[in-house]
Amino acid sequence: MASMLGGCSCGAVRYSLSSAPFDAGWCHCRTCQLTSGGPAMAFATVPIRHYRIERGAEIIKRRASSSFGHRTFCKECGSPLSIQVDYQPETIDLPIATLDEPDAVVPEFHIFWSSKVSWFPPDDDLPTFERFRPNTVGLDRTEPPE
Ligand SMILES: [Zn+2]
Numbered sequence: 001m002a003s004m005l006g007g008c009s010c011g012a013v014r015y016s017l018s019s020a021p022f023d024a025g026w027c028h029c030r031t032c033q034l035t036s037g038g039p040a041m042a043f044a045t046v047p048i049r050h051y052r053i054e055r056g057a058e059i060i061k062r063r064a065s066s067s068f069g070h071r072t073f074c075k076e077c078g079s080p081l082s083i084q085v086d087y088q089p090e091t092i093d094l095p096i097a098t099l100d101e102p103d104a105v106v107p108e109f110h111i112f113w114s115s116k117v118s119w120f121p122p123d124d125d126l127p128t129f130e131r132f133r134p135n136t137v138g139l140d141r142t143e144p145p146e
């Protein structure tokens with residue numbers, strides 16, 4: 001497929017994906033709420049080898065956002081750019097809305113429904129999970145949110 005492109009709010013960081021993202025879903029965990037300032041974030045996954053920073057690598061800040069994961073963001077504008085779970089080194093999750101064409105990747109489920117903001121009622125029939133989805137690699141349902 002042709003590369004999908006995305007980047008941060010200020011445009012300093014640009015990335016490309018060389019395969020179609022999968023496992024697209026909403027996350028309603030508190031960390032996503034605090035990271036985004038919104039009620040939830042929508043993520044999708046690609047193999048790490050298919051994720052390439054095209055510009056701005058030097059201004060990407062990487063921080064541990066939990067005991068088992070890291071998030072990156074643009075140091076200039078603060079846009080969140082990725083999550084990497086330490087147990088899943090082969091893949092990276094990216095916020096769908098940072099894609100140039102976010103309509104192209106459609107969420108298929110909700111996780112961390114237990115901390116969904118009450119006034120944010122997604123009007124869909126997607127499956128909901130109180131915490132992680134079952135069988136999420138390396139993460140059982142007793143772990144704190146990323
Ligand atoms: Zn930026």
Ligand SMILES: [Zn+2]
Nearest residue numbers: 027028029032
């Ligand atoms: Zn989350």
